[in-house]
Amino acid sequence: MAKKGGKAKNRALNALEIAEAEQNSSSDIGSESEGENQKFKLGVLTVDGKDFEDEELDSDGALDSDDDYDVLNSKFSQTIRDKGETDTGYDSIDESELIPLSEVWARDDEEMKRSGGKELVLDDNLVSDESSSEESEESEDEDVFDDLEDEENDLSTVMSQLRSRDSSKAHRTLINDKTEENAFRVPATGKKLSLAEMMGDIETDKPLLLNETSAPEPLAVPLPQSIQKRHERRAAYEIQKEEVDKWTDSIQANRRAEVLKFPAKDGVQHNQTSSFQPAEVPLTSLDKKLDGLLKQSNIESKKAEDLFENIETAKLSKEEMAKRTRELRLMRELMYRGQKDAKRLKKIKSKTYRQKLRKEKQRNKELVEGSDAEDEDADYKRAAERMSLKHKNTSEWAKSMIKSGMSKDKESRDELEEMLRQGEKLRQKQLGYDEGESETDERDVAEIAAEQEDDDIERSKLGKGLMAMDFMKRAEERERIENQRLAAELQYGDESDEEQVANVVKNAGRRVYTPGAAAAAEQWKIVEQKAKKEAVEDQEKSLENKIKAKNTPKETKAPEEVNPWLADAEPTRGQKVRVVDADSSRVQKSAAKIKKRTHKEAEMDVEITIGDTLDGEHEGEGDGEQDIHVFQQKDLIKQAFAGDDVVTEFEQEKHEVEELEGDKEVDLTLPGWGDWAGGNSRKKKKIVKTVNGVVPSDKRKDRNKKGVIVNERVNKKNAKYQASSVPYPFETMEQYERSLRQPIGQEWTSREIHQKLTMPKVIAKHGSVIAPMKKE
Amino acid sequence: MAVYSKDRKLNANLKRLDQQHKDAVRSAKNTEILLQEDAGFLEAEGMEKTYKFTQDSIVKEVDQATANKRFELKLEEFGPYTLDYSRNGRDLLIGGKKGHVASFDWRLGKLDCELHLNETVHAVKYLHNNQYFAVAQKKYVFIYDKTGMELHRLKQHIDSTLLDFLPYHFLLTSAGNTGFLKYHDVSTGELVAEHRTKLGPTQCMRQNPWNAVMHLGHANGQVTLWSPSMPTPLAKILACRGPVRALAVNRDGRHMVVAGADKTLKLWDIRNFKEIDSYYTPTQANTVDISDKGLVSVGWGPHITVWNFLKSHQNSPYMNHMIPSSQIQTTRFVPFEDILGCGHSKGISSVIVPGAGEANFDALEVNPYETAKQRQQTEVLSLLNKLQPDMITLDPNVIGSVDKRAPSKRLTAKDLAELQPSQPGQEIEKKIKPEVKGKNSTVRKAKRKLRQNVINERAKRIERALEKEKLLRKQKHDFSKGIQPEKDVLEGALGRFK
Structure with a gap:
């Protein structure tokens, strides 16, 4: 009111x-x-x-x-x-x-x-x-x-x-x-x-209203009111709808917006970077000065530059211009052809072509470098490559050749021989000869050794100053003995066949006792034997002999008694002990290197036995007695826990769990059913029903895991924290879980994101007038 | 632009979520500049080895504040000491086997309380902050407050030797000689769960901080993983052949280190359940702990060895320390500090281990510099955010996700209809039962029992009337259905006996 x-x-x-x-x-x-x-x-x-x-x-x-x-x-x-x-x-x-x-x-x-x-x-x-x-x-x-x-x-x-x-x-x-x-x-x-x-608008001469010819027609019956109204409503609806549709865009924009802020922000207008553009006309005196300088130095105006260039080209005569363009065209053409050529060559997949190319390249390289510039690494690479491929007649190609008797063919025989020759070359290189040397003299190993000895003596005579000092002499002596021994070994084969638990052979320094030392020694022996055998093989003249030698059965050795503790422990590291140091020979070095690279597992040059990994105090000194002591203790422990066989117990338990939780088959065959009297041996059909368990044994999480039993039963108490099905707006589980990926708590995100994620949908400033929505 | 779904609205929503995630990751990356502290390790030059550095030489080099943190407490009377640090690393709780318990701010040297219980103390544990602590004594577990006043005697926890506390669930767990694992909610005072391990006295117990699963070591070399919601272990691992002596789990819940009486020290990946690495200890290890940054301390005999082998196999330890003529009982890394606390038979000593602690702390989570007010706030907040014991699972990410047994796609009404062909008879058979109160209350039962034996006139009369009524009702029912009342065939013959 x-x-x-x-x-x-x-x-x-x-x-x-x-x-x-x-x-x-x-x-x-x-x-x-x-x-x-x-x-x-x-x-x-x-x-x-x-x-x-x-x-x-x-x-x-x-x-x-x-x-x-x-x-x-x-x-x-x-x-x-x-x-x-x-x-x-x-x-x-x-x-x-x-x-x-x-x-x-x-x-x-x-x-x-x-x-x-x-x-x-x-x-x-x-x-x-x-x-x-x-x-x-x-x-x-x-x-x-x-x-x-x-x-x-x-x-x-x-x-x-x-x-x-x-x-x-x-x-x-x-x-x-x-x-x-x-x-x-x-x-x-x-x-x-x-x-x-x-009346002016009426054009016809005939009076409109009067129609003499036809009888007066009755007026059409007007539509029933309900229908009329419906039409009206429809028309009204159309109009209204058109009007309302104008709002849809803004409504949708509002719905899509993450946050609606009222009143709409149109307050502060910040300076755009474009507003700091330099003025066209210099305003201050400093500007003017700068402008003048720039003009003087001709940096400022691009127009001037263009003009300059124009003048440059204008200076040239017509013929000169033509010549220049010709040159340019030629260059371009050549470049294009070169590229095309390279592309074509790249596409060629022929093996022989590649081989030829490679050889040629190598030849060129050798010519440039000279063969003496040999890096050890490059040496190794080449050696490894050849070892694996060419020098042996064990390759697929060679085998097939021999098999099919193609070796009688001159060409293929040549090829084979070439291969073997290469192998020999390589081996010699491996054994420490220079290439030239190996070609010229086929000397004995003993001779080399003798020579070396002479050399050593000479050197010792020469030695003065540092070389004359006691420890150097000692080192020299040691080295000499080592070399001699090595030479002897190569000459007469490995005579020390007795079991060597301690790996004292390769290293004159300290002795290393490991459970794996024997195995390592064994392995090393095998490597050496192989090398020897191959050397013998190569000395065989004919191809057949070679093949025969190749096929002789290898001696097999009974496996050494292994420590059950270690056998069970799977990821044992440092089993192979090989000490490569300055005074090992080149053979050893290269062999070690190859070994190292071929084996994928990361082996260290110096590895320490498992036994003394944990007590760092023993490490430096490496006194043998202590090590032995540790070793014995381990045995003691082994004995101490020998009684309760926890491993088999565990395995048994695991098996039981698997049975219990796995699918079960129930035989529903009735005794005597479908079985007539008399011993008809016809097999009856069994009726078997599988009862689904918790999880089939081949789908268990601990299937391939030793010493692990994972409980596969469904935790019903956890189930209430899980969605029983994919919730509404999402279609798949992935979508839903993707939506859960981003936590909103401030403990998990930065403050900025936390505030952004927890912002309310509508923010209205208190006391401000909110303008109604506008149609687009 | 990735298209997730045909539904435009859903697609737009998912895209927005994706963008949010991207922004969050970027923003998180940007906040890394706030982490200004960096962990550093000891570095050896030339011939030096880090494990040869003695504590004295380290103390000489480090700053005064750090040097002050190295200390020894000589407490020779009350036997081997076990210890525990509060969650923020400010306070230290020590428990001597012979009944000496003390709680103090170890940096300031400010004593909160010191108790002589005249009873065996097996284990001590701070609860969610330094205000309360639990002590596993000879028979029961007791809870004391900061001043040393006894608040509770948990008589359900009998003969416990091991204690642990799950801070997000407010659960105190205990295990011991009885072979039971018990979960006690300290916010409500209820015993949440007790599981029988069936594996004899528990040797050691630690929690997995990532998923709050308890790891128990047993005498047969097994490590079992428990959650309060499952009466059987979530997993069993055969870690060693002898009894398990000690175990520890990494902060990110990926690695477990187990030391056995068979002198093995094994590193397990407990997400994939695979043994990663194996070492030998010279003698049995008594205690193992993993620091925030992944350094492993092993206490064996009088020695403490610190290893850095979580990432790769090591041939030599990171650090060594020896406390002569004593046995190391417990080693614990201090949170947010480069300090390792050791409880041994002659007292307590704290050892500097460079690079052990997390250098950057999240004050919203655990604040080493909190004031009393902040501590109270955190307490309230953590109580509000308390997780339910049921939520403990091996993989905590399953909470909130869709049940793996459910179909991976949302079923429409059509799909559901196809799945369950409706049978017309079924719905009718389903009757709606009125909600009637159960008639078998204890009081009624007792009353009924009382009434049963009494036979009086009234009871007889009522019984007869009831019988009659029943008969009549039956007759009426039969009549309405059109069933002829059955004639007793024997009536003629036996009627005379009526």
């Missing part, structure tokens, strides 16, 4: 204001006692450019009782809001779209403006505020035709009045039609209508 009172007050005020304004603007219009109130009763709003807002406020009150108040209200309030932002806001509202009738009026309005600049349109029942008060008193229930006649007079007077008004002022009129539509209602154009004018 208070609100209404306020409104009424407002209205009164407005009335006063408007009255004043109108008095100022037009003297013709008489003062009206009723003021605005009456105007609203009549349902006509005059929207003036000046006092627009006031009028609007009043219109709200005026339309209180109206049917289409809501539409109007919302529209008007919209215009008020929009007015602040855009000047065209009011026009853009498009009354016409919402109220088809007013559209008609508006159109008429415009027509009128075009024709005579008349701004006011009157309806038959409605009278403008300018019309006299007596008209307002006219009863509405009078006959319409009477009204029409009256109106003509009235209209003419009003028109005349209006024409005298200041036409520069833009008046817009909204007419709110309260009367019902009927067939006889004619839009008032404000102009007198003559019959001639009306």
